Amino acid sequence: MLKKEFKIPYFFELFIITIITISISKINAIAGILSAIAFIILYLIKKNYTKSILIIPIILNMFLISDIPNKSLGMLGTIIDKDDGKYKIMINKFYDENWKKTNKIYITYYSKFSVEPLKNGQKIYLYGKKQNNNIIKTDYIATKGNKSILQIKDLIINQLKNRLKDPNTFDIVKSSIMGNIQNKEKFKKTGTLHLFAVSGFHVYIIYFIISKIINLLIYKKNIRLILSTIIINFYLILTGFSASSLRAVLLLSIINIFKILDLQYDSLNILSLIGYINLIIIPENLQNIGFLMSYSATFMILYTNKKLYKSKIKNIIIPISAYIGIFPISLYSFGEISLSGIIITPIISPIIGLLILLGFFNILINSVILQSFTNTISSGILNFLKIFENIPLLKIENNFLIFIIWCIIFIFYIIILNHLIKPRPLR
Structure with missing residues (x-):
């Protein structure tokens, strides 16, 4: 039976237009609106009405969602993640003469005494x-004392802490599943910090485990896809709805929907659609390093995956492609990067998968x-990384030079893919 054809050829282009328009609006709001209108007119001239309609939410977003001013005021939101005194809060409203709507995730550090401890999922008033x-x-946080399914993360963290007594083991295992590793410096020096920030790699490993278990229990394909999609969406609770995990879960969910409906799909276009929706909901994600790294790494992975054809070195090259994707952003954002990461990443990646399972x-x-086996694996990782700790970091402060270096690496990588690896035939 032939699959019903369902083409979405324009989402990558739409994603780029969204990025351009939001970037311009951050410089000047009116210029941002005018640029979006210009794109609408362009597509109307081409009689592409669908694209014109899909650009309209970008403009509406500029009018309906307000930026929080840089002054003391009250805000209403929900705690979506916490790590000791660090809280990630989704702010929905703020009071500036009257209540105004916003939709943005903020980080705050709060360790003042509270009669009721702050928990994941609690709705709060923040000043x-x-x-x-x-x-x-x-300055002040008041809770409404409500319960939420998000509090399951606190229960799981406490369970891990009680069973993994060694602080280093607990830190590595927790961050393998949920991100937010504490001992950042060691992993930053070796270029492996990205392996302990929840990414698509972690989501796909967990999805693989879930799928295998469900496949053993349930025969019907569509029921398996529905159940695995629902369960992987619950995993977002453990990640604190990070940009990378949200992107990966949505990508898997939409692909599963297409499979259930027996429709053709293109992963690159679906990823672009998710990026578009993500920026419509939270435009400030464009300034989020995690968001930028997540999408650049995934675009590289999808491109590499299309080029490889049952290659035995596929599982080694894909982690390297992700590293190439985040290379310029990491160097630009942090001013330094470890070149040893490109060697260590494909070696450590399978072990991270094992740690997630453990x-x-x-x-x-x-x-x-x-617990003893888990301690041995995590200790082995730390001892292995010590070998690479003294390799000097690459430090570059010239942004133009960063761009040139990345272009050279990228071109060299593309040449390898196109000439040394047999390409996958078109289907």
Whole structure:
């Protein structure tokens, strides 16, 4: 039976237009609106009415969602993630003469005494001042004391902490599943920090485990796809709805929907659609380093995956492609990057997959043997990384030079893919 054809050839282009329009609006709001209108007119001239309609939400977003001013005021939001005194909060409203709607995730550090401890999923009233794009200096937080499914993350963290007594093991296993590793410096020096920030790699490993278990229990394909999609969406609770995990989960979910409906799909276009929706909902994600790294790495992975054809070195090259994708952003954002990461990444990646699996087993099973094995694996990772700690970091402050270096690496990589690896035939 032939699949019904469903083409979406314009989403990548739409994603780029969204990026351009939002970037211009950050410089000047009126210029941003005018640029969006210009794109609408261009597509109307070409009689492409669908694209014209899909650009309209960008303009509406500029009118309906307000930026929080840099002054002390009250805000209403929900705690979506916490790590000791660090809180990630989705702010929905703020009071500036009257209540105004916003939709943005902020980070705040709050360690003042509270009669009721702050938990994931709690709705809160916050009084403070925005310091920069995503940080709020908080003077006061009051909770509404409500319960939420998001609090399951607190229960799981406590379960892991009780069973993995060694602080280093707990930190590595927790961050393998949920991100936010504490011992950042060691992994930053070796260029492996991205492996302990929840990404598509982690989501796909967990989805693979879920799918295998469901496949053993359920025969019907569509029911398997529906169940695995629902379960992987719940995983977002553990990641604190990070940009990279949200992107990966949505990508898997939409692909599964296309499979259920028996429609053709293109992963690159679906990824672009997700990026478009993500920026419509939260335009400030364009200034989020995690968002930029996530999409650049995934675009590189999808491009590489299309070029490879049952290659035995596919699993080695794909982690390298992700590293090439984040290379310019990491160097531009942090001013330095470890070149040893390109060597270590394909070696450590399978072990991270094993740690994710061990982490879930430790949550479900209280076994001394299992805990001891987990300690051995995490200690082995730390000892292995010590070999590469003294390799000097690449430090470049000239942005133009960063761009040139990345272009050389990128061109060299494309040449390898096109000439040394047999391409996948078109279907």
